[in-house]
Each structure stands twice: as structure tokens, then as C-alpha cells.
Amino acid sequence: MQALYAQLLVGLINGSFYALLSLGLAVIFGMLNIINFAHGALYMMGAFCAYFLLNLGGINYWWALLLAPIIVGIFGMILERTLLQWLTGLDHLYGLLLTFGIALIVQGIFQNYFGSSGLPYAIPDQLRGGMNLGFMFLPIYRGWVVVFSLVVCLATWFLIERTRLGAYLRAATENPTLVRAFGINVPRMITLTYGLGVGLAALAGVLSAPINQVRPLMGADLIIVVFAVVVIGGMGSIMGSIITGFALGVVEGLTKYFYPEASNTVVFVLMVLVLLVKPTGLTGRAA
Amino acid sequence: MTSITDETLPITPRAMRDEMIVFVIMAALLAIVPFTGLYPFFVMQALCFALLACAFNLLIGYGGLLSFGHAMFLGTAGYCSAHALKVWGFPPELGILTGIAGAFVLSIITGYISIRRQGIYFSMITLALSQLLYFVYLQTPFTHGEDGIQGIPQGKLFGFIDLSKPVTLYYVVLVGFLAGFLLIFRTINSPFGEVLKSIRENEQRAISLGYKTDQYKLLAFILSGTIAGFAGSLKVFVAQNASLTDVHWSMSGEIVLMTLVGGLGTVFGPVVGAFVIIAMQQYLAGFGQWVTVIQGVIFVACVLTFRRGVVGEIAHLFKRSL
Amino acid sequence: MKSRFIASLLLGTALTLAAGGMASAGDKVVKIGALSDQSGLYSDLGGPGSTLATQMAIEDSGLAGKGWKIDVISGDHQNKPDIGTSIARQWFDVDKVDIIVDVPNSGVALAVNNVVKEKNGVYINSGAATSDLTNAQCSPNTVHWTYDTYMLAHTTGQALVKAGGTSWFFLTADYAFGAALERDTTAVVTANGGKVIGGVKHPLNTSDFSSFLLQAQSSGAKVIGLANAGGDTTNSIKQAAEFGLTKGGQKLAALLLFLTDVKSIGLDIAQGLNFTETFYWDMNDQTRAFSDRFAKRMRNGAPPTMVQAGVYAGLLHYFKALEALGENPHDGVKVVDKMKSIPTEDALFGKGEIQPNGRTIHTAYLFEVKKPSESKGPWDLYKLVGSVPGDQAFTPLDKSACALLKK
Secondary structure (H helix, E strand, O other): OHHHHHHHHHHHHHHHHHHHHHHHHHHHHHHHOOOOOOHHHHHHHHHHHHHHHHHHHOOOHHHHHHHHHHHHHHHHHHHHHHOHHHHOOOOHHHHHHHHHHHHHHHHHHHHHHHOOOOEOOOOOHHHOOEEEOOOOEEEHHHHHHHHHHHHHHHHHHHHHHHOHHHHHHHHHHHOHHHHHHOOOOHHHHHHHHHHHHHHHHHHHHHHHOOOOOEOOOOOOOOHHHHHHHHHHHOOOOHHHHHHHHHHHHHHHHHHHHHOHHHHHOHHHHHHHHHHHHOOOOOOOOOO | OOOOOOOOOOOOHHHHHHHHHHHHHHHHHHHOHHHHOOOHHHHHHHHHHHHHHHHHHHHHHHHOOOOOOOHHHHHHHHHHHHHHHHOOOOOHHHHHHHHHHHHHHHHHHHHHHHOOOOHHHHHHHHHHHHHHHHHHHHHOHHHOHHHOEOOOOOOEEOOOEEOOOHHHHHHHHHHHHHHHHHHHHHHHOOHHHHHHHHHHHOHHHHHHOOOOHHHHHHHHHHHHHHHHHHHHHHHHHHHOOEOHHHHOHHHHHHHHHHHHHHOOOOOOHHHHHHHHHHHHHHHHHHHHHHHHHHHHHHHHHHHHHOOOHHHHHHHHHHOOOO | OHHHHHHHHHHOOHHHHHHHHHOOOOEOEEEEEEEEOOOOOOOOOOHHHHHHHHHHHHHHHOHHHHOOEEEEEEEEOOOOHHHHHHHHHHHHHOOOOOEEEEOOOHHHHHHHHHHHHHHOOEEEEOOOOOHHHHOOOOOOOEEEOOOOHHHHHHHHHHHHHHOOOOEEEEEEEOOHHHHHHHHHHHHHHHHOOOEEEEEEEEOOOOOOOHHHHHHHHHHOOOEEEEEOOHHHHHHHHHHHHHOOOOOOOOEEEEOOOOHHHHHHHOHHHHOOOEEEEOOOOOOOHHHHHHHHHHHHHOOOOOOOOHHHHHHHHHHHHHHHHHHHHOOEOOOHHHHHHHHHHOOEEEOOOEEEEEOOOOEEEOOEEEEEEOOOOOOOOOOOOEEEEEEEOHHHHOOOHHHOOOHHHHO
16 A cells, blocks of 8 residues: 555656646647647757756756756747748648647757766755655655645646636637737737747756656657647646646556556546546547 | 638539549649659659548538548558568459558548537547557557558569569559549549539538538548548558558658649549658658658648649649649 | 669678679688677667677788688668568578677577578577577577576586585576576585575666565565566666665675676675676786777777677687688588687687587686775776686587587
8 A cells, every 4th residue: 555655646747747748738739729749859958958057057947947848938039930830720730740740840959969878967966865655665856746746736827717818818719800900919929829838848847857767869758748648638728737647657657566567657547548538638628 | 711622613514524624634644654764653652642632532522521530541451462462462452452441441431520620620530549549550460550560571562563563563553542532533523522522612602502511521531431441552562561651640741741742632633642741751851850851841832832732833824624 | 772782882792792703612702791690689789889899800810811702791680580580581592691799688589599500501600698599499500609598607607506505596687588687596506515595586677676675685586587687687786786785795796797797787896796707808918908909999998898808709719610621612511510610719819619519618707806905997887706717617519409409
């Protein structure tokens, strides 16, 4: 039983990465109608950014948490301005393919310069060590990841669903012409939204840098799972993707205990089941 | 939002004639390949993928269903054929039939589950199903995990056609490809194909006209899956191995890509797309590490500049249906 | 026709095509194909470095001065057996390649093995781990240099059990390679009086190992065997440190670890790890001299991995065989037979031999990762803790399932 508690907690930790990443995807899909396949590559860029800040600029983890999302976010906004904005009004498929192409380019370039096996990034001194919870040894860093990502997720949700800015954003996706008539610069809002989604991915990258190897392909393995999370949660639903992200982490944690081989596959079993019962995902609106 | 295939021209006798002319030219060109010095293995491989992409195109281009799991038919048929040929010692014709049967059964099951969903949800459910299948193949011993089934005997088709001779094999694959292609071509231009297109354009209207659209979609799915399986069986003879890469989601992505590069919803687009992509893999190999970057640039350029695909753009230019 | 034109343009092989066309039985023309993963998971341990090793082998053989004409082409198999076999086929059929080297990734390696046999070429595999290459799927055209699963399991397993690591828990990548490593190690552990008290299979490319590590931790095993590779191994080592496994007295045994992996984890976390390799750049003056020359020509200044060293050494031996034959007969079996008849000796792997099943036998070394305080340079990572003679490290011939041995 003790072991089970431990697995649940560990699952929750993983869930926070899924939540952060799927949240970014959901924001982008909800506002831009683009399935952002480059999300994994941008997550990877966040981790690399933290590495460079530390090793080239001597800037520590805490500043990286702030700076990396901004830097990668700006990169994302440039992408949106130069490439993605031409996709308005086209089928999802084109957005998917374009971002897939971008992911290949970014990952390829990083691989060329930094190789495939990755770079080391240490846990910040303040968060080293762990505590004994009785049923398990919890590294402090992991605890920090859960708390921090939960806060970020809820803040994002609040920003979009409960503030005036968020209301503009949502209105701009529903009816851009009308919103423009009110004197709001819709293209700029869309660019900022993409930047926000990308920044969330980069933030997840920084958070994961001390736990996982900083590798060019670190996001490529993850993206398809995060996709599934977004679909299960209901495409474009902010709260749906946060809850599903954490929940999936827990389900995966349990699978790792009872049938570890299937832990990468269980998300797809869930996806089939959810889509059969509730076609638009757990909290989704109609397609 | 505009549909992916926004401007298919109506099928007119002239369009049919145009397409038949192109088909004859294509068949003739492919038939003389062994005499041109072009490397036959490359063309054979491209032909298998071309058939696969055509099968996929039947579903997306004419049924409006984007399957993101079509690799499962390729891989399943490949494994079935490979196992039948190598372990059970089946002759080639029965090996191919085993593969097709495997893909047929699979497409009934997966089709039944997935066709009730539309748009992006259909894509996602096919993706999920193919991931489940990937897991099954990883776990079952007969596939030999990531080592795959290797050294599959090619044997003699009908007891007298020696498939281990490259030129003979080439013509067998070519005949298989042309047969599959004609079947798809015939389907598209049949009343069944017309109903499919009407479902793609407006499903509600098709229902109100009295068509049981689910049955039409399921039938199209099964046909597409089975032909994709046929391509997978043929590929076993060319590559002489069956491996997990054929079931992986990135292969499903590649199929989408081939069709897109060539031209979604065009008759010949998938063939051209398959040749382009396979040639890229083969001939860009010399660029080593830069391959992925180059591929990425091509995707981006493709989406931004010629969304209709190679054939689609040509057809648009000449205002013909190809 | 057009794509043929593109082909020759892109590969820049117009010249070599002509050269290949002239090749007939018995001349002094050799064409080498370096087939590797140039852009994926294995590109650091093989990839461009293996192509460089190939070029250096050609230069160091001095054959060009003796009237030989040797060319290299390289290719990227992208870790797909299909692409691997079609490149290999095309190399033999169109580019008239005589020998294929490197080929990491067991699945691709076995697929290419079949093509080389069919085309009667020469195959020196240095990159793949599968011991099947010299067992069930052995071929008269194949030489397997550097390492295999049996050797890794045997050397590391035996050393750790003897050092008191008597109870084991495995973290195994859930695919054929992981299963083979676990199986072989289990055999060694039990044969030496240890026991395996548990294990868990994780999917390939897992990013989080905490669940598995918790299970390993609570098992109380003295040694945690990592039967995985690449990113899976580095991530599990990194996270094991985080969860305090090593501080709790448990020892990690990485069954397959390369120089580039250790570098990427960093000494801080990797220190104290035990594992086996057959080559390390800082062994003696000769290996250091070679590695200096190598690193100067590598883009990132890295010394060679054992896979790249194996490509170099294997090719030098191949050239020796060609010189002994006096010409290139363009007959794979004949050349490989000659290679088997000459004992191997080179600056990197020392003395050894190629067994009838194609397995190259050379000394295997047990290394430990240095503490950060012991390291004197960016690549000063290992200290040697033991060595096992080749005939004890690799599969004994009477246990090999190779059909070539039952003539």
C-alpha cells in the first residue's frame, strides 16, 4: 500500500509536466486553431536556453525560469509572424504539417551543434536533497515542480478565463472582425497568445532540465503523449487540459506499478475509450 | 475554414479521358524502368509507398477522413506476410493473401470503432488505435521486437516466377501496384465514389437523401485499409524484412506527407508524392546530419507555397482533373 | 532518369560510379560505405565520427601510396531497417561498394547483415550490440568488432558480483536488446553465486524513471542493473542520483554506456558508475596519439568512442587482409576468410583474433567514472579498475549458436 502512495505521488509529478505542456497546446489551439507540433521542440529549446544561460552567462536557475520562457516566447512570436500567420482559415492539417516541419528544422539544428546525447544541468543548490515522507523519499526538487506548475497552470487559467485581457482573446477567436471593430489589434493579440503558449512549453523545459538530460530529441518523444492529453481533455479547453494532465500522470504512475511495459500506451487506451464515450473529450466543446 | 480538397472538378467524360491518358503514360514509363538504368529497388520501394498513399488518399481525398494511423495496415500485412512466408513456408501468392487478410480483418475492427467520429477526432482515434497495435507488436514474440523479421525468402510466385530476380520482382510489384491503383481509380469514379464525395461535402445532406453514410464510410475505410495492406505485403518482398518502423506513428505521418506533397484528392498526386519522399530519403542520405533540417524546410515550403501539392498545382494550372 | 541525375549530383559519386564500373575481379580499387545513424540517437557514438574514423584508417593504412584507390561514401540509415537495407543494396548494386562499416542499431544491423551476405560483400559491424550477429544470424561475410551484449553482461556482471554485489534488480528497456542484456547478465550473476531479486521493464524512450527507481529502491537490492541504452540510461542514472539511490548504498551498473553518455551526464552525477568498454582514449601513448589526431578533426573536439575506434581498427585489419591477398578480389567471403586467418593487432585494441563465427576477440575493460576532483580535463572521465582477456569476455565458441561452426 505504501508503494502505491509513492507511485501516486510520482505520477502527480509527471502529471505537472503534461499539464504545463498540454496547457500551452490547448491555449494555442483554442486561440489560433493550430495544432502546434513544434511544441516539443520549443520545450527542448527552453531546456537548452536554461543550459546556455547558466554556462555562458552565469545566470542561475531562478532567473532562467523567468528568462527562458521570454526568450523562447519571442522566438515563437517571430515564428508566428513570419510563418504561422499565413495559415489563417486553412485546414488543421496544414498547421500540423507546418509546425511539424518547424520541429524538424529546430531539432535538426540543435542536433548538429550539440549532438544527440545531451548536456548536463544540475539541480539548483536550494532545492537539493529530499525529505522522507514515511512511505517514500521525495526529492525536494520534485515537490517544487508540482507546486510551481500547479500555480502557473491556475494563473494561466485565471488570465484567460477571468480577466479582461482573456475575454478579448476569447472574443477575438470567436469573431475577429467584430473585435477589430472595437479598436483592438487582433493579429497582435494572436501573436502574443502564441508567445504565451510557447513560453509555457519553454517553462516546462526549464523545469525538466535538472531531471532529464537536456537533449535535442527530449521533446520529440513527449509530444505525441501531450497531444493525447489535449484530446482527452477536450481540444482547446484550458481547465480540461490541466486536469487531464495531472490525472494522466497519476494513471500512468499506477500503470508503471501494475503493468510497466504499457505505461507509454495507457494514454492511448484512455483516448480511445474517452472518444468513444464522449466524442469531444472530457470537457470539450463541439468540434 | 476551407476544406482540404476545395476544388475537385466534377467528373466529366473529358476528365476521365485525361486521367486515362495520364495513367497509360505512367504505366508505360514505369514499364520501361528496368531498361533505363534507374535503380529498380528504389522504384519498387517507391511503388509500394505510392500504392499505400493512394489507399490513404481514397479515404482523405474522397471520403474526407484523415487517418493518422494508416501505418498499422502496412505493418500488420507486412508482419502477417513475413510470418507466413518465413515460418509457415507459404508460397508468395498465399503469403500476400495472408497479409491482405490480416489488414482486412484489422480494418473492419478499427473502421467500426473509428468512423463514428469526425474531423480531428477521427484522426486522433486512428492514431490511438495504431499506437495500441504498436504496443501489441512490440510485446508479441513472433515479431521479434525491434530486430524485426529478417531474411524473408522471396520464393517463386505461382511456382514458376522467380521473385529473387530483381527485374522479375520489379514487374510483379508493378503489376500489383497498377492493379491496386486501377481498383482505387475505378472506385473513385463509381456511384459509390460519388456518394463518398457527397458525404465529404455535406454529410447531413447525404443522410437526408437517404444514404446510410456510416456504411459508406466503413466500406471506404475497409477498402483503403485492405489496399494499404496489399502494399505492405508487396513491400515484404522488396525489403525482405518486416519491422516495427512500419507500424510506428511517424510512418503514418510520412504517408500523410507523401499524399500532401503530391496533392490531396488528386488521382496521381500520391504516386508523385511517394516518389518524391522516398527519393529524398534515399538521396539525401549523403547529406548526413542535415537530412532532418532539409526535410523540415521542404515541409514548410510545401505548406506555405504549394498547398495543392505537385500534381494539384499542375492540374490547377491546366484546369484539368488529374 | 531525372532522379538518377539528382542521385549522382547529390551523392557526388559521378566519379566513383565510373570507377565502380571499371571494377572487375582482382584490382586495387576499394569502395567503403560508412552506414550509420547520422542524425538520431546513435549519431554521437557513431555517425560523423565513424566516417572520420574510416578516412583516418585509409590514410593510416598507407595503401594509397602503394597504388590502391580507396573511396568512401557515407549514409544515414535513420534507424530504419528499410532505409538501411535499401541504401546497402544500392551501394552494392550501383556504387559497387565492397565493404560496409559501423551500422549501430541492432535492428538495422541485422537487416544489413542479410543484404551483405546476399551480395557477397564485407561487413564490419562496430556499432550494434546484438550478439545474434555472430550467433543465430551469423554470416561468412560478417566481422563483429568492439562489443556485444554477451560481453557487456558478462564482464560487468561478473566483476560486480565478485565485488560483493550479490543481489540484483534490473531496469530493462522493453525490447529485444534490453531483454538480451538482462538475460545474459542474469546468467552470469547466478553462475557467480549472486541472485536476481526483481526487475521492471520500462518502455523505450521513457523520460521519467522515478516510478521504476522507487521500486528498485524498495527492493533492497545491492546492485541495480540498467539494461537499457542511450537517453534511457542517462536519464535513469540522473534520476537515481536525485532519488538518493546511490547515497543509500545501492550500486548502479550501467550495462551499456558510452563515453559520450558519461560526458553528457557529467561527473558530478555519474561518479562511481561501473561499466564495461573495450576502448578508452586515455589507455596508453598510442591510444592518446590517435585520439589527439581524431579529436582535432572532430567538429566538437571529442575523442573517439569505442564504436568509432572499432571502425578504425576493423578497417585497418581489412586493409591488412587485402594487402596479404595482393589485390581486391571483390569477393566478400574470401576477404573475410583472410581476415580471420590473420591475428588482429592494432594500436587501439591490442592483440586479438577473429573467430570463425565472425566475432573479434580483444580485451574488455571494466571502468569506473572518476570523481570530479580526480578529473584533469574535459574528457578525463574514466579510471580503469580491471580487465578481462578476450577469450573470457566474449561468447565461448562451444556456446555460440552460429551455423558456420558446425561444418
